Amino acid sequence: MKQFYDFKVEKIKDLSPEDKNLREEYLDLFYKNGFPNKKEEDWKFTDLNSILSKNFDNITNKDFLLDNKKLNFINEFEHNHIYLLDGKLISSDLTYEDRNKISIIDFNYKNNITIDKNNSLNLLNNALAMGGFTLEVSKNYKLNKPLIIYNYFSKDIKETIINNKNSIILNDNSELTLINYIDNKSKDNFMVNSMENIEIRRDALLKNIFINNSKSAGYFYKYIKSDLEKNSVFENYILSSGLKFNKLDIEINLNQEYAKSTIFSALNLLESEHQEIKTRINHNSQNCQSYQKIKNVLSDQSKGVYQGKIFVKKIAQKTDAYQLSKALILNDDAEFDAKPELEIYADDVKCSHGSTSGSIDLDSLHYLKSRGIPEKEAYKMLISGFLGETLEKLIEENVKFFLLKKLEGQINGN
Amino acid sequence: MLSIQNLEARIDNKNILNGLNLNINPGEVHAIMGPNGSGKSTLANVLSGKNGYETKGLIKFNETDLNDLSTEERAQKGIFLAFQYPLEIPGVNTNIFLRTSLNAVRKAKGEKEIDTLTFLKLIKEKASELGIDEKFLSRQLNVGFSGGEKKKNEILQMKLLQPKLSILDETDSGLDIDALRIVADGVNSYKNKDNAFLIITHYQRLLDYIKPDFIHVLSNGKIAKTGGAELGIELEKTGYANIS
Amino acid sequence: MKTEDLKNTQEYKYGFTTDVENIRAPKGLSEETIKFISKIKKEPKWMLDWRLKAYNRLKVLKEPNWQKPKYPKINYQDLYYYSAPKSASEKPKSLDEIDPKILETYKKLGIPLVEQQRLNGIAVDAVFDSVSVATTFKEELTKKGIIFCSISEAIQKHPELVKKYLGSVIPLSDHYFATLNSAVFTDGSFVYIPPSTRCPMELSTYFRINASETGQFERTLIIADKGSYVSYLEGCTAPMRDENQLHAANVELVALDDAEIKYSTVQNWYPGDKNGVGGIYNFVTKRGACRGKNSKISWTQVETGSAITWKYPSCILQGDNSVGEFYSIAITNNFQKADTGTKMIHLGKNTKSKIISKGISAGNADNMYRGLVDIKNKASNSRNYTQCDSLLMGNKCGAHTVPYIKNNNATSTIEHEATTTKINEDQLYYCNQRGLDQEEAVSLIVNGFCKEVLQQLPMEFAVEAQKLVSISLEGSVG
Known part of the structure; x- marks a missing residue:
């Protein structure tokens, strides 16, 4: 197979000799395996090596020239923001908050996630990571407004890879709604490899939303590792349609009693878009809850993948875990693959999963049509209902309204 | 007719x-x-133009040959079917559904689309006639509705769309006596010399x-x-x- | 029979050994061993060539390691690949010629081969270690044109059928254990049902491992020609030994147009003792091809034995409108491990498949459902329904569900549901309140949990299987 990538640590400026050596070691480890392929269980339905080799001639890493852009603000609701350009922290704005209660600082290469040695993208990230942020919310502080992370990318990004690392810490009884927003219309192929470490302490609540502004030829991989303490809540809403490739790899550790996590995903994939949601929920303590609802609508030659694993430790009695994946396949060239997995070692638990895939429900379609609604409109109505239902639990009405509008736009092909 | x-x-x-x-x-x-x-x-389904039947x-x-028309065109021409088992459609808001439906029918008749405010006023009025709680209208279509609520919702749709021919497919099944009376009153109040009803039922009750x-x-x-x-x-x- | 083997027969009542003189192949896996097997079976050259081709492929294949139950490395050079009672080296022509000790063995297993000419309405092929020792009801079946004999006999008498279908569902070099089987298989059953024929009785093979240090590599081939029907059942037992013995069978089914094959297994190999010592490694490849239109293959399995069970009876739905079914109960207790499930590959239009899997785990056991449903691009209007339920009894065992679901067709539907729970306390209480003790209550509830699968078994075996379900769980509730 052709070599389609060429990564070099020396392209990163101003490294200490010690850092440089460490990064070189990680890069060597990456080169041993290269990009993951379908022989690896975690990449069974997504052969990244072959996808990248087909779409890239030579991916390289660069130390970017930062061309400061004007942010195109979301004006549907008031919000704070962080501005990331090529994964690096440029600025932040906490207009609506008490500045003493939140700290946002540049990433710290060393003080970050322990990596999974079997995950070659983690290795690559450790070799090449150049930016990111560390966000910490103080005890008992609840943000007044959501915080949007604007992800922008330089113009000259063709055939390059961006690696960054972020950390988010919510101290006891704090609350934050975070919106990961990618605003990019690049027609040039590029790749983004992120690692994110999330700590949610006692009684804290984090809402994590993923949405894109438009279609982009970006290939995104994001690894999120999260640890939840007693009685904390972690909600995820994933509406990241529009990217050429996207894989969200989410690990949630429910480490103490009464911790709770949810993942809602609504993807409407077109053309040759390929998105995978991979989750691993570790029930490490008793009385924890996890809930996942994954929905895909697949048109054209698109491919949707869900790999979800619920792991229940021996001590995690009274676990309540559920995963549901539903897919509508609108074209014979589209594909949906799922692997909803349960691994359970405690007996007093309620664990189940369901997965369906198939065509749109013809009886529902008939019902709408019998009320005079034209077929095309009825289709769209069913699709937006099917996907929009995942936002049911989101209580911020203005954010929800914004997301539904975006979803509608995706369905109407805007 | x-x-x-x-x-x-x-x-x-x-x-x-x-x-x-x-x-x-x-x-x-x-x-x-x-x-x-x-x-x-089957008769009800065929009249509404459901796919899957060879006729x-x-x-x-x-004077129009129905065989040439799709389900939605028949509905727009004034044929209404109250379903025996109204479908639950998750994620689709009842109000939005009703408004889309009403506007599709109005548009086909060459009437102007109705704006949101006028619609809300109209639907509230019709709902209260049938004793339907307003909050149902902001819920997902038929999702979690009881059998009686679903049937009342069908009659509400009938009164909203003002069809010429209403086909009621076992609308009485699963209704308690109070709900049955409300449904019947709904039908009787809509009945006039210009429209007609085809009532499919098992029992004399309705x-x-x-x-x-x-x-x-x-x-x-x-x-x-x-x-x-x-x-x-x-x-x-x-x-x-x-x-x- | 050795007296020490009779200890604890309450737990595993088939754990005795039969003391017969054996003929064995030289120990170890080699070209010589394969030639020895082929020669003793008087096989034609094409068969030996086929085996050697498999052996050559085997040299480059690696033992798979993706499965969940891990096992100590098997020393393939330390096994006997052929072992047969001396008295059976020439297959007995009639039942009178069979070694009385072997007849006694089958009688003890509940499979009388002689008395009143055997079980009602069931024709049995009895396989003892590496050879088929008897096949009953042969004449009645021959009258209808049905061939039911050992695969060794079929290789000699019906080479055209064997050549055409052997390896046509499980290719010669499919994976390590299947290829090993192709190289060294010793005996097994062969069934051919002619067109438009409904087999008038259940066909059954009873497998018995007797000799020690012996691997059993049986091969079964069933062909249902156009418009035919057959129901086939296999049962298996082995003596209690503290060594692990390997059983690596290949079973191939072919259903042509409008044909139906129903294949049921009650697997009760020796599971090892309470501490996980000994027991059979049951590494089996079972695959059926619904080759013709409107054909149907239905697998039913009740897996209660073996130290490790590792098998995925599968259906390849090639013919339009073909149907595949998989009904499974897997019970693991003590240190048993099971990794089992199915694959349903939809290739034809309007194909349907159904999977019902019930896993029960007790003691320190590990029970895994692993399955693939794959609806290909051309398989329009196809459907799958899967239901996987796991029951955990106690807090030292594990249940694992890993379904792989692939849908590549806009008009096809896949539905999958799975649950994992413990035994329902309210149900237990209700039964206790009606005077049942804990074990009776558990047995009742578990049998209820498995009902959908048990219903699929032929009547006589359903009763047997129900008892087996209860026995397998004895001592698992405190």
């Missing part, structure tokens, strides 16, 4: 309707009764409240007997066994 001649219908290689004839004029209420499997619901024979609705002009007994995909309102009472006593 509706003229059915020699209608045959097949599904999955099974003959369900075998030469059915029926004429309905404006202002009339027709009831179709018959045992399970006699083809009652032969003529169905004319105000016909105690909505008086039919004709009762037809369906058997083996054909109308085996036709009579006036008194036929229903007779059937209640003797059953369908004697009719074939």
Whole structure:
């Protein structure tokens, strides 16, 4: 197979000799395996090596020239923001908050996630990571407004890879709604490899939303590792349609009693878009809850993948875990693959999963049509209902309204 | 208004309707009764244009050949089917559905689309007539509704869309006596000399409240007997066994 | 029979050994061993060539390691690949010629081969270690044109059928254990049902491992020609030994147009003792091809034995409108491990498949459902329904569900549901309140949990299987 990538640590400026050596070691480890392929269980339905080799001639890493852009603000609701350009922290704005209660600082290469040695993208990230942020919310502080992370990318990004690392810490009884927003219309192929470490302490609540502004030829991989303490809540809403490739790899550790996590995903994939949601929920303590609802609508030659694993430790009695994946396949060239997995070692638990895939429900379609609604409109109505239902639990009405509008736009092909 | 001649219908290689004839004029209420499997619901489905049936024979609705029309076109022309089992459609808001539906029908008639405010006023008014709680309207379509609530929602849609021919497919099944009365009042208040009803039912019960002009007994995909309102009472006593 | 083997027969009542003189192949896996097997079976050259081709492929294949139950490395050079009672080296022509000790063995197993000519309405092929020792009801079946004999006999008498279908569902070099089987298989059953024929009785093979240090590599081939029907059942037992013995069978089914094959297994190999010592490694490849239109293959399995069970009876739905079914109960207790499930590959239009899997785990056992449903691009209007339920009894065991679901067709539907729970306390309480003790209550509830699968078994075996379900769980509730 052709070599389609060429990564070099020396392209990163101003490294200490010690850092440089460490990064070189990680890069060597990456080169041993290269990009993951379908022989690896975690990449069974997504052969990244072959996808990248087909779409890239030579991916390289660069130390970017930062061309400061004007942010195109979301004006549907008031919000704070962080501005990331090529994964690096440029600025932040906490207009609506008490500045003493939140700290946002540049990433710290060393003080970050322990990596999974079997995950070659983690290795690559450790070799090449150049930016990111560390966000910490103080005890008992609840943000007044959501915080949007604007992800922008330089113009000259063709055939390059961006690696960054972020950390988010919510101290006891704090609350934050975070919106990961990618605003990019690049027609040039590029790749983004992120690692994110999330700590949610006692009684804290984090809402994590993923949405894109438009279609982009970006290939995104994001690894999120999260640890939840007693009685904390972690909600995820994933509406990241529009990217050429996207894989969200989410690990949630429910480490103490009464911790709770949810993942809602609504993807409407077109053309040759390929998105995978991979989750691993570790029930490490008793009385924890996890809930996942994954929905895909697949048109054209698109491919949707869900790999979800619920792991229940021996001590995690009274676990309540559920995963549901539903897919509508609108074209014979589209594909949906799922692997909803349960691994359970405690007996007093309620664990189940369901997965369906198939065509749109013809009886529902008939019902709408019998009320005079034209077929095309009825289709769209069913699709937006099917996907929009995942936002049911989101209580911020203005954010929800914004997301539904975006979803509608995706369905109407805007 | 509706003229059915020699209608045959097949599904999955099974003959369900075998030469059915029926004429309905404006202002009339027709009831179709018959045992399970006699083809009652198939008749409703075929009239609404549901996919999956192979049909032969003529169905004319105000001089239009229905065979040429899709489900939504029939609805836009004024044929309404109250479903035996109204579908639950998650994620679709009842209000939005009703407004989209009403506007589609209005547009087909060449009327102007109704704006949100006017619509909300209209729907609230119709809902209160049927004793439907307003909060139902902001919920997902039929999701988590009780059997009675679903049926009331069907009648609400009928009153909103103002069809010429309303087909009620076993609308009485699963209703308690209070809900039955509300549904019947809804129908009676809408009934006038320009519209017509086709009521499909198992029991006389609903016909105690909505008086039919004709009762037809369906058997083996054909109308085996036709009579006036008194036929229903007779059937209640003797059953369908004697009719074939 | 050795007296020490009779200890604890309450737990595993088939754990005795039969003392017969054996003929064995030289120990170890080699070209010589394969030639020895082929020679003793008087096989034609094409068969030996086929085996050697498999052996050559085997040299480059690696033992798979993706499965969950891990096992100590098997020393393939330390096994006997052929072992047969001396008395059976020439297959007995009639039942009178069979070694009385072997007849006694089958009688003890509940499979009388002689008395009143055997079980009612069931024709049995009895396989003892590496050879088929008897096949009953042969004449009656022959009259209808049905061939039911050992695969060794079929290789000699019906080479055209064997050549055409052997390896046509499980290719020669499919995976390590299947290829090993192709190289060294010793015996097994062969069934051919002619067109438009309904087999008038259940066909059954009873497998018995007797000799020690012996691997059993049986091969079964069933062909249902156009418009035919057959119901086939296999049962298996082995003596209690503290060594692990390997059983690596290949079963191939072919259903042509409008044909139906129903294949049921009650697997009760020795599971090892309470501490996980000994027991059979049951590494089996079972695959059926619904090759013709409107054909149907239905697998039913009740897996209660073996130290490790590792098998995925599968259906390849090639013919339009073909149907595949998989009904499974897997019970693991003590240190048993099971990794089992199915694959349903939809290739033809309007194909349907159904999977019902019930896993029960007790003691320190591990029970895994692993399955693939794959609806390909051309398989329009196809459907799958899968229901996987797991029951955990106690807090030292594990249940694992890993379904792989692939849908590549806009008109096809896949539905999958799975649950994992413990035994329902309210149900237990209700039964206790009606006077049942804990074990009776558990047995009742578990049998209820498995009902959908048990219903699929032929009557006589359903009763047997129900008892087996109860026995397998004895001592698992405190």
